[in-house]
Amino acid sequence: MAETMKGLVRTCRCAELTTDDIGKTVTVMGWVQKNRNKGGLCFTDLRDRSGILQIIFEEAQIGAEGFERAGKLRSEFVIAVTGEVVHRSGEVNKNLKTGEIEVIAKDLRVLSESETPPFPIEENSKTKDELRLKHRYLDLRRPDIQKNLILRSKVCMEVRNCLTEEGFLEIETPMLTKSTPEGARDYLVPSRVHPGSFYALPQSPQIFKQLLMCSGYDRYFQIARCFRDEDLRADRQPEFTQIDMELSVVDVDDVISVNEKLLKRVFAMVGVDVELPIRRITWQDAMDNYGSDKPDLRFDMKLIDVTEVVKGCGFGVFTGAIEAGGSVRGLCAKGQGAMPRKKIDKLVDFAKDFGAKGLAYLCINEDGTYKSSFAKFMTEEEIDALVKAMGGEAGDLLVFAADKNKVVWDVLGNLRLELARQMEIIDQSKFEFCWVTEFPLLEFNDELGRYQAMHHPFTMPFEEDIPLLDTDPGKVRAQAYDIVLNGTELGGGSIRIHRDDIQEKMFDALGFTKESAYEQFGFLLDAFKYGVPPHAGLAYGLDRMIMLMVGADSIRDVIAFPKVKDASCLMTEAPGPVAAAQLAELGLELVKQDE
Ligand code: ASP
DSSP: OOOOOOTTOOSSSSGGOOOGGGTTTTHHHHEEEEEEOOEEEEEEEEEEEEEEEEEEEEHHHHHHHHHHHTTOOOOTTTEEEEEEEEEOOOOOOOOSSSTEEEEEEEEEEEOOOOOSSSSSOSSSSSSSSHHHHHHHHHHSSSSSHHHHHHHHHHHHHHHHHHHHHHOEEEEOOSEEEEEEESSSOOEEEEOSSSOEEEEOSSSSSSSHHHHHHHHTTOEEEEEEEEEOOOOOOOOOSSSEEEEEEEEEOOOOOHHHHHHHHHHHHHHTTTOOOOOSSSOEEEEOOOOOHHHHOOTTTTTOOEEEEEEHHTTTTEEEEEHHHTTOOOOOEEEEETTOOOOOOHHHHHHHHHHHHTTTTTOOOEOOOOOOEEESSSGGOHHHHHHHHHHTTTTOOTTTTTEEEEEOOOHHHHHHHHHHHHHHHTTOOTTTTOOOOOEEEOOOOEEETTTEEEEEEOOOOTTOOOOOTTTTTHOOGGGOOOOSSEEEEEEEEEEEEBOOOOOOHHHHHHHHTOOHHHHHHHHHHHHHHHHHHHHOHHHOEEEEEEHHHHHHHTSSSGGGGGGSOOOOTTSTTTHHHHHHHHHHHHHHHHTTOOOOOOO
């Protein structure tokens, strides 16, 4: 039978007690982690979010009736214990914060009993994800998840403190809104009052934060929930949290400088000293050197452009790609020359997954001879020149991709990461940040047959590139920047267009008619007519940031109630059907979907 808390006051959390508290009478409350009855003594590990504390029940202290109740405690019972803090009588437990002390119970109240949980509440759980997520309220009791969520809360506080000190105001923007153009599908909410009309949940507060700049709020931030209805890749969530900000009358350096201060403070919370200034790499250099706009700088192994070296050689795959306007680039995997054929074939398959037609390779044997998929098509001099250009030495493996630049970067960028993983050359203790700048403003979407914004349509081009919008839109550089950590994009933003003539040009390049642009963003274009300060902003993915800070394997480990890959919640079983009456009220009718 559960007892009440009447008259009881918790004096502290379990693991807040130290040897300084010895001799004190305390009242603690928590869950029974473990209870062992060792003839005349009960040892109970009591757990709350601070950690674990050992409680000792002895008959002499708690009386016969109390001792009997203590003997019946089982895992996950919620209890309150009043007792005296003493030195541990047994061996000190070095794995526990409270390993030098224990509490001798004088009073016990069972506040709530528990059935046997479907899985043990323990760190590094071996329990299948599905079962844990179905009972997420139990999973969330596990100390490793609690540690992550506690850090998350503290990071949000630090962000608030830092940005407030930097002159930012925290302002909320609507959840029920109009579609915002971040390029993904919207989640729609039907309106009851306006049958047939829908709100969209925000993909980001983008337009609202720009309007706040128009309205003179100067510096805004928000820890904002965003929604994107994308086909879920392994570690994406349909709703996620951004640290979102916008600043007036600033340039790229100003935005970067505020954010470097923020990153320094936030990462210091996990003992990482972010060296300032963070290095900056242009998009072009990132692609040329790392084959990625989010380069992992924890190791070197750069891409090497050998287009000029192999131009006119006898190998048709290379020359064909060059003639078609592409390039030939390679990677030198140090010391991997003896890689067995089977493993090399796997690399070839890996490359094909990223769009390569094949992967040319050359192993430099220890005796200086070669084993290669293409050497027979080239003269000895050509091979020597190629090996030299690649910095290849005896014992190295050289791999080459020849195709359109986009394919070559993608293939080798991913292969670089894969080889580094296999070679175990990534120092997991490193936190390597970089800013990637000067992104292309637009990218051509082959499926749509037109350009689309690489960031979003409100990104300002480089002033000197504006004329290219009419002649060669693919060449226009954007005043955009991403912050990258260990090969993961932490956040990104841009200087915004604040002139309606440039905004119209941009919409034009994106294939909007004047009418359609007005229909979607008329209020923004109107706002630009009434005096708008130049402005810029940035948003971080908070979930990802915390994940990297705590070294979690999955984004789900840093979100209290995450969804799984098909965007459902295993605990609440959302999304679910609704009553016919609810649909009727909204003026909606379901159409049977083809299976
Ligand atoms: N709204 C952008 C995003 O969600 C960030 C920004 O430009 O501030 O990626």
